[in-house]
Amino acid sequence: DAKTTQPPSMDCAEGRAANLPCNHSTISGNEYVYWYRQIHSQGPQYIIHGLKNNETNEMASLIITEDRKSSTLILPHATLRDTAVYYCIVRRNSGGSNYKLTFGKGTLLTVNP
Amino acid sequence: DSGVTQTPKHLITATGQRVTLRCSPRSGDLSVYWYQQSLDQGLQFLIQYYNGEERAKGNILERFSAQQFPDLHSELNLSSLELGDSALYFCASSVADSGGAIGANEQFFGPGTRLTVL
Numbered sequence: 518d519a520k521t522t523q524p525p526s527m528d529c530a531e532g533r534a535a536n537l538p539c540n541h542s543t544i545s546g547n548e549y550v551y552w553y554r555q556i557h558s559q560g561p562q563y564i565i566h567g568l569k570n571n572e573t574n575e576m577a578s579l580i581i582t583e584d585r586k587s588s589t590l591i592l593p594h595a596t597l598r599d600t601a602v603y604y605c606i607v608r609r610n611s612g613g614s615n616y617k618l619t620f621g622k623g624t625l626l627t628v629n630p
Numbered sequence: 631d632s633g634v635t636q637t638p639k640h641l642i643t644a645t646g647q648r649v650t651l652r653c654s655p656r657s658g659d660l661s662v663y664w665y666q667q668s669l670d671q672g673l674q675f676l677i678q679y680y681n682g683e684e685r686a687k688g689n690i691l692e693r694f695s696a697q698q699f700p701d702l703h704s705e706l707n708l709s710s711l712e713l714g715d716s717a718l719y720f721c722a723s724s725v726a727d728s729g730g731a732i733g734a735n736e737q738f739f740g741p742g743t744r745l746t747v748l
Contacts, residue, residue: 555673558718558742558744559741559742560632560634560720560722560739560740560741560742561673561720561722561737561739562632562739563736563737563738566736604673617663617675617678617686617688618663618665618673618675618722618737619675620665620672620673620674621672622672
């Protein structure tokens with residue numbers, strides 16, 4: 518699976534959009550971009566994933582560049598409860614059942630009042 | 631609530647001992663994954679089971695073993711415990727059908743078991 522690079526920490530004001538970047542310059546054609554987050558010592562929580570097109574769900578939006586070498590997770594209206602470590606993970610979704618996640622250090626997002 | 635349950639929530643034991651951590655996956659999920667999170671190593675994949683069979687191994691020590699039972703719950707056994715085994719242990723589950731369809735590969739994590747080895 519491709520390696521990802523994320524800033525170690527970011528701050529965001531409550532109510533503003535939080536834009537979390539991720540570089541994955543060695544991503545291959547069959548690899549998806551996944552985002553998870555972990556609120557202090559809780560189990561990681563799935564947020565969103567995508568391949569080429571931008572994706573949106575009730576939690577966030579995922580913007581993937583055309584060359585797929587980077588992506589941005591957008592939390593449109595950050596709240597204090599969004600303070601967490603956000604992990605960007607690149608992984609194949611090929612047939613079979615080996616879907617392990619390889620977590621890096623992630624980005625600690627702190628939402629300030 | 632992810633639908634994945636883990637017991638116990640906390641476990642305190644002594645070096646050299648053996649413990650068993652238990653995980654019940656979400657209803658309908660066939661795959662179970664175990665992860666270890668320590669302060670120095672971060673979140674690391676240990677092992678995966680799919681419908682009762684071992685499917686993938688990560689950085690799992692030989693002192694650790696796991697199994698998945700016919701009712702799909704899983705147990706992680708840690709033996710000859712050392713101080714360095716103190717960590718959060720997470721279980722996750724997914725549908726993981728063989729077609730690899732989008733949406734079938736999300737992993738849902740349990741609340742974890744915090745193991746402290748004294």
